[in-house]
Amino acid sequence: MSDAYLRFWGVRGSYSAPFESHLGVGGNTSCVEVRVDDQIVICDAGTGIIPLGNELMAQSKIRNLLVILTHYHWDHICGLPFFVPAFVPDWNIDFFGPGQCDDEIKEHVSAQMQAPYFPVGTETWLANVNYLKPTKNQEIAQGPISFEYHNVHHPGTTYGYRIKAMGKSILYISDNECSYLGKSIDRKSDELTEEEKQLYEEMKKEEHLAEIEMVKDADILIHDAQYTPEDYEKKRGWGHSCYIDTVNIAIEAGVKELYLYHHDPNYDDDAMEKIHQHSLSIIEEKNSSLKCFIAREGLIVDLS
Amino acid sequence: MTGNSPTIVVVDDSPTVKALFERGIIDCQIELKVFRSADNAWTYLEAISPALLFLNIKMPGKDGLTFLKELRHLPLHKETSVVMISSKDYAQDRSVAEKLGALEFITKPMPIQVITDVIHKYLQPTKTT
Numbered sequence: 001m002s003d004a005y006l007r008f009w010g011v012r013g014s015y016s017a018p019f020e021s022h023l024g025v026g027g028n029t030s031c032v033e034v035r036v037d038d039q040i041v042i043c044d045a046g047t048g049i050i051p052l053g054n055e056l057m058a059q060s061k062i063r064n065l066l067v068i069l070t071h072y073h074w075d076h077i078c079g080l081p082f083f084v085p086a087f088v089p090d091w092n093i094d095f096f097g098p099g100q101c102d103d104e105i106k107e108h109v110s111a112q113m114q115a116p117y118f119p120v121g122t123e124t125w126l127a128n129v130n131y132l133k134p135t136k137n138q139e140i141a142q143g144p145i146s147f148e149y150h151n152v153h154h155p156g157t158t159y160g161y162r163i164k165a166m167g168k169s170i171l172y173i174s175d176n177e178c179s180y181l182g183k184s185i186d187r188k189s190d191e192l193t194e195e196e197k198q199l200y201e202e203m204k205k206e207e208h209l210a211e212i213e214m215v216k217d218a219d220i221l222i223h224d225a226q227y228t229p230e231d232y233e234k235k236r237g238w239g240h241s242c243y244i245d246t247v248n249i250a251i252e253a254g255v256k257e258l259y260l261y262h263h264d265p266n267y268d269d270d271a272m273e274k275i276h277q278h279s280l281s282i283i284e285e286k287n288s289s290l291k292c293f294i295a296r297e298g299l300i301v302d303l304s
Numbered sequence: 305m306t307g308n309s310p311t312i313v314v315v316d317d318s319p320t321v322k323a324l325f326e327r328g329i330i331d332c333q334i335e336l337k338v339f340r341s342a343d344n345a346w347t348y349l350e351a352i353s354p355a356l357l358f359l360n361i362k363m364p365g366k367d368g369l370t371f372l373k374e375l376r377h378l379p380l381h382k383e384t385s386v387v388m389i390s391s392k393d394y395a396q397d398r399s400v401a402e403k404l405g406a407l408e409f410i411t412k413p414m415p416i417q418v419i420t421d422v423i424h425k426y427l428q429p430t431k432t433t
Contacts, residue, residue, distance in 0.1 A: 100370055138365070151367045155396035181391035185413045192415060195327070200413045203320040207391075210364075237393060 004036045004166045004303035006220070010048020011295040013175070013226050013240065013262035014075055024269035026297025029075040030174050030262060032222060036165050036303070039143040042067045043161065043172045043222075048297070049079035057084050066132075066142045068149075069097030070174045071158040072108045081113050081120075091127035096140060096149075098157040102131040150214065152176040154239040160214065166303045168219040171255075174262050176224045178245040181207045183236070215253045222295060223250070225260035228267075228275065247279045251288040259295040310355035310427050311335040315345045315371070316389065317363045321412075325358075328419030334427075342366035349375060353384045355427050359406075361390040361397055369397065372404045385426055389414075 010016075010028030018027040031048025034041045038061060042049060045067055056062065065085065070076055085091040099105040109131070110122040122129070132140060139148045144166070149159040153176050160173035182204040189197060215221050225243035227235060232242035243260055250258040260279065263272060276294045283290050293299070312334055314325050322338045329336055337354070339345035343365050349357075357375075359368035366374075368388060375381040388401045393411040401409050408422055 098370075100373055150364065151362050153362055153392065155392070155394035156400065157367050157370055181412055184391060184393070184411070188413055192413065196324075196413070196415060199320050199323055199327075202323075203318055203413070206318050206320060239394060 006035070006170065006301045006303060007033045008048075008259075008295050008297055008299045009033060009052045010044075010046045010079070011261060011263055011297055012046075012075070012265050013224070015265050016047045016075075017265035019268070021268035021270075022265070024296070025263060025267075025272045025294060027265075028297055029078065030070075031079065032172060034145060034163055034165055034170065034303075036144040038062050038064075039145055040065050041142060041145050041147070041163065041165075043163075044068075044070055044076045044174060045080045045083065046075050046077070047079045047082075050082045053079075053083040053085050057088070063090055064092045064094075066094045066096065066145075068147065068159075068161055069095065069109070070152075070160070070172070071098055071154065071156055072111070073156075073175070074112070076174070077109065077112060080109065081118050086122075086125040086127050086129065089126040092130075093127045094130045094132055094142070096132040098159055099134065102133045105131040152214075153178070153180050158239075162218075168303055169217065170220045170303075171215050171218040171222065173215070173221070173223045175239055176241060177237075177239050178211060178224075178241040178249055179207065180237075211249055212253045215249060215255055217253070218255045220257045220259065220301065221250055221253075221255045222259045222261045224262045225275070226262050226264045228271075231264065231266075243275050243279060244282065247282050247290075247292060250292070251283060251286055251290050255290055257291045257293070257301075259293050259299075259301075261295040263295070309333045309335045311337060311352070312356045312358065312423065312427075313345065313349065313354040314338045314358040314389075315340075315342060315363070315368065316358070316360035317341060318360070321360070321389070324416055325419060328416045329423065332420070332423060334423065342368070342371035345371075349381070350378070351380075353380050355385070356423065357384055357386045358389050359386060361388060361392045369400050369404065372401070372406065376404055387422055387426075 010031035012029045028048035029046030030044040032043040113121045147161045147163040152160040163170040185200045223246050224241045225246040226240035227242050279292045361368040386406045387408045388406045389410045391412045
């Protein structure tokens with residue numbers, strides 16, 4: 001029997017929210033651990049990777065880690081300067097993320113640990129650190145865990161990951177602005193001719209089909225759901241989704257379990273509960289079998 | 305179409321973009337080549353520098369900005385005229401595109417006339433009669 005699970009170590013987007021009113025959901029930024037026996041893949045390295053690193057230091061069995069980064073915005077890498085295993089010689093840590101080559105990935109991972117922003121650089125990491133090269137087919141395997149990566153709608157090159165473990169398909173898409181083009185087309189409709197409107201209706205369908213295809217039949221979808229509709233209107237174009245769009249896409253794509261993720265740090269536990277309840281009501285109205293959860297720090301999802 | 309017509313290359317996974325460009329160049333003597341991905345365009349672009357290269361950003365496979373960075377490493381494409389054409393209307397993408405020497409950043413949805421105007425701005429295509 002395999003010991004296989006995923007665990008949320010950080011669920012916030014943008015910046016950490018260590019406020020009493022938020023701690024039911026959690027205050028650390030993006031980090032999810034996927035574990036199958038002794039193999040661990042860590043999705044993103046926000047502040048959530050710090051307590052994960054501390055827990056790993058308390059055991060002696062596991063020494064190999066793979067950290068996959070969706071992109072290099074601070075909330076996804078700011079835990080690395082405090083990730084203790086990186087500073088200890090007997091650890092082997094591989095990194096992967098957006099970049100043309102392994103050197104570019106190294107450059108991006110290292111950039112935040114430089115004067116005057118941080119007192120020591122990644123040259124002080126004593127672990128055996130490697131940066132994985134991008135592959136032609138965009139697939140990488142690490143023991144019993146493999147993953148594919150694809151581009152998502154967020155500023156800069158940003159990846160979403162489809163992770164395969166224990167026969168399950170786990171989609172980790174921390175930052176993605178759903179249906180952005182379709183909404184832009186609707187907003188600019190008055191500026192378009194009839195011929196253009198017809199063509200852009202086709203383009204909307206293309207975007208929608210691509211979004212569905214990206215998450216289709218996922219057993220577990222961990223997806224950006226940062227904003228309420230009201231906040232989305234104010235922050236459209238910031239690269240994040242309204243939770244309603246996330247829920248609707250998950251329903252249409254036949255996802256089994258959805259974990260709303262990358263929570264806005266301004267939302268306390270009560271606000272998150274309202275988002276959850278509304279999401280459940282959307283699912284009920286649509287007679288969908290989708291199971292929907294709020295990603296909470298410490299939540300463990302069994303993969304066996 | 306004449307053998308002297310300038311060639312425009314479009315790299316975009318959307319079939320609709322192809323239709324928009326076909327409509328946008330209808331009155332110009334332009335040779336249009338459309339590729340659905342960076343990988344599909346690579347063999348052609350290794351050998352030929354088009355008069356104008358339009359690149360989408362978010363595509364399956366390699367994204368347009370990463371692709372442009374690779375192209376700029378080729379001596380053939382150090383000076384190739386490039387226009388980004390994307391739904392990703394983000395400052396970060398605009399900034400990266402500018403650093404890579406893109407001439408313009410067009411956001412979707414754009415009227416067909418925008419395509420025509422950009423082509424006329426950077427090329428002087430002969431009008432068909």
